[in-house]
Amino acid sequence: MTYYRERLWPTAWLYLSTALIIPASILVFLPINITVGYITAAVLYLAIVGFLLWSAPLITIDDKELRAGSARLPIEIIGEVTTFDGTEATLERGQRLDARAWLMIRGWVSPVVRLELLDESDPTPYWLLSSRTPELVAEAIAEVKLRTPGR
Secondary structure, X not given: OEEEEEEOOOOHHHHHHHOOHHHHHHHHHXXXXXXXXXXXXXXXXXXXXXXXXXXXXXXXXEOOEEEEOOEEEEHHHEEEEEEEOHHHHHHHHOOOOOOOOEEEOOOOXXXXXXXXXXXXXXXXXXXXXXXXXXXXXXXXXXHHHHHOOOO
């Protein structure tokens, strides 16, 4: 059973800012051939949009593990779960960041959730994940731990 699922889609401003490739491509090819410029602009922009959509990571929490992109973390080794928003999230991603932490952060998603790891043999002290709803991530992990005996 899936308790939580979130895809970190890029925000609208990212699609708008990458649209600057359109006039740039047209200007580059204008002296050569305007039609080639329009075709190149369309192909490049569609490629960028396709890459942004394809690379949007997925966070899921089920009975056994948390998946963040292609990484997997067993629920039983997750300790304290802390959520951060606004200035606190900025500090967690910057000044307070431990260089050994595992990160899945996206610049277009401000809130983060910090998952402390209980595994003594793992040199990674915690995972830091971007999430638009970090409170729901924390609630889902707590619910899985309550429903599964021995955790």
